[in-house]
Amino acid sequence: MAVDAVIFDIGNVLIEWQPERFYDSEIGRDRREAMFAAIDLHAMNDRVDAGEDFRSVVYEAADANPEWADEIRMWHDRWIEMATPAIPQSVFLLRALRSKGIPVWCLTNFGIQSFDFAKLHYDFLDEFDRFFVSGHMGVIKPDPRIYEMVEEESPFQADRLLFTDDKQDNIAAASARGWQVHHFDGPHGWATRLMDEGLLSEAEARA
Structure with a gap:
C-alpha cells in the first residue's frame, strides 16, 4: 500500500524522554525508585499531555507529597533536562x-x-x-x-x-x-x- x-x-x-534517567543522576537510583513507587508521576504527566496546565499539575502533586516536593517540582522546573x-x-x-x-x-x-x-x-x-x-x-x-x-x-x-x-x-x-x-x-x-x-x-x- x-x-x-x-x-x-x-x-x-x-x-529522548527518560525521566527516570534524569532523576537517577540527580537523586540517585534508590531514591528515584522510592519516589516513583510512592507517586505515579507518569499519570501526573498524562494530565499535562491531556491539556491541563503544566505548572499547576506538577506543583499540585508536589504540594500533595511534601516529602518529595522539591523533586516533583523538577518535573516542571527542569523539564528540558529530561527531554534531551x-x-x-x-x-x-x-x-x-x-x-x-x-x-x-x-x-x-x-x-x-x-x-x-x-x-x-x-x-x-x-x-x-x-x-x-x-x-x-x-x-x-x-x-x-x-x-x-x-x-x-x-x-x-x-x-x-x-x-x-x-x-x-x-x-x-x-x-x-x-x-x-x-x-x-x-x-x-x-x-x-x-x-x-x-x-x-x-x-x-x-x-
Missing part, C-alpha cells in the same frame, strides 16, 4: 522526507506549555506539515479518539498513513484503525522501513 503521509511520534522517536537529547538520525529522516515533498506530521502526547517550551530548544519541532498535539486535542494516545481526530483532518485515507511510535500500545491502536505502522526501536530500523516503502533511497536515508 502506498504512503501519502508519514506521522512521527516525538518522545523517544525524535527526542534530540535523536539526530530521526531528525535527518524527518527533513529528508520533507525535502522530497512528502507530507510529514506529528502525533504526540505532549502538553500545551511543554510543547511550546520544547520548540524553543528544538527547531525541528516547527517543521511538521501538520501538528496533532494531545494537549490541544484533549485526548492522549492510545485512546482511539485521537486517531479518529487525525483522520477527520486528513485529506488521505487511513490506510495511506504511515505512523511510527516507540510504544506498542500506540502502534496497536493506530493499526486497529487501518493505519500502516512501524514500532520505533531506533532510527536505523525506521530508515530501513522508509526505504522499503520507497519513500527514501539509501543515500537519502543515511545521514
